[in-house]
Amino acid sequence: MFSVRTTRGAVSIILTDVIICAVSFGITIGFLTDSILLSFYGPLFSYATLALLSCIVVSSSAIGRLYSLMEYLHPVDLAKRITPTFFLSVAFTSIFAFLAENLLIFRWQMIPALVLIYAILFFFRYLIFFVLSKNRQRVLFLGYSGLARGIIEDDLAKRFKGYEIIGLLATADYRPGEEFYGIPVLGTVSQLEQVTRDHPVDTIVVALRDRRGKLPMEDLLRCRVRNVRVQECWSFYERIRRKLPIDDFLTPSWFVFENGFYQSSLNASVKRWQGLVVSGIALLVFLPIILLLMILIKLDSPGPVFYRQKRVGMNGKVFHLLKFRSMVHDAEKTTGPVYAQEDDPRATRVGRVMRKLRLDEIPQLFNVLKGDMDMVGPRPERPFFVKQLGDRIPYYNLRHTVRPGVTGWAQVNYTYGDSVESAKQKLQYDLYYVKHMSWYLDLVIVFLTVKEVLWGGGR
Structure with missing residues (x-):
């Protein structure tokens, strides 16, 4: 999963x-x-x-x-x-x-x-x-929470996804025979062992928020020795949603002791050389397109061909990100820093096409060669927005522990975002990437990015 x-x-x-x-x-x-x-x-x-x-x-x-x-x-x-x-x-x-x-x-x-x-x-x-x-995992929820509700309500959970939620064990708020957002309540938390004997269960997802005196540890242990997998709700969420929950569920100690969030020197070297090779080859392949875009941008609207903008990189270092100019010159002269929108009225005619196909990102390959960025990583944000988002979203600055990327896990899994809520959603994908970062995952993201550019998708 x-x-x-x-x-x-x-x-x-x-x-x-x-x-x-x-x-x-x-x-x-x-x-x-x-x-x-x-x-x-x-x-x-x-x-x-x-x-x-x-x-x-x-x-x-x-x-x-x-x-x-x-x-x-x-x-x-x-x-x-x-x-x-x-x-x-x-x-x-x-x-x-x-x-x-x-x-x-x-x-x-x-x-x-x-x-x-x-x-x-x-x-x-x-x-x-x-x-x-024939080999779907049968999942039983132990208790419920907002996170459990999100999993159950998710449309993907109602389609074939390698697992089947067979029911839920509730606290005093629900009685057997009732339903929790379409999932049958099979009993109470105290009836865990009996329910798992009456219903075949492969995985128990612990979703209790208040566990003081309510977590049936002995029953969970007996289920565990019967080869029933026991998982925390956030762990199950991570597996099926491919992102990390950050609201009220993850604590600083979790980040310290959880597996992942580690990259060996060998993997770091492979990732760096991988970025250099891919960006170098890509620049050679895109050279005719680069020359054509330079001409079209100059003919389409007054202003420079390239656009340099301050972005926050690894360890909070500020660098100048290079892009093809896709908006009118001095687009933020009167408004100040604002989020770019999917159908931004400030975009030029050529700019709209470039943004749709991500062609405006091509000059960032020079940032990769310079060492400010990698091919894959969290997208770098502007210092103005980093300050705002860092104050409002927990763990936001953890995305700056790795080099930013031309593309990333959030970009191939989430649509264009222009709000704090969308930034929070993207952060969940970015933290998932930071946790599972590897050269293979980088290749997967590059493959998915090419697929989106050629056959459509969000940005």
């Missing part, structure tokens, strides 16, 4: 899809194509066509959200997603066949290959759904 595991599963499925493409392509070519023609063009043609076909299938599947494991509810819903994805792949294949006639000799043979690919994909996805649905 960890987010990294979920994303790792998606990456594994992508690799499996590529293998399915290779097998299906080989079968189709073997049965429907003249072997003399194939031998004439050689294996290079086959590899190029296979690579193109794999890109088409993976791209279409990403657009059709076929890599969201948590959204497989029923084979009918799966068929509703695969069908338009198949026709999208056919459309992409037809376009490439028309534009690159010399490359795609076997144009009509590609359609049977796609039919076979998506037939296998449907069977493979259904097999995943069948296996995972």
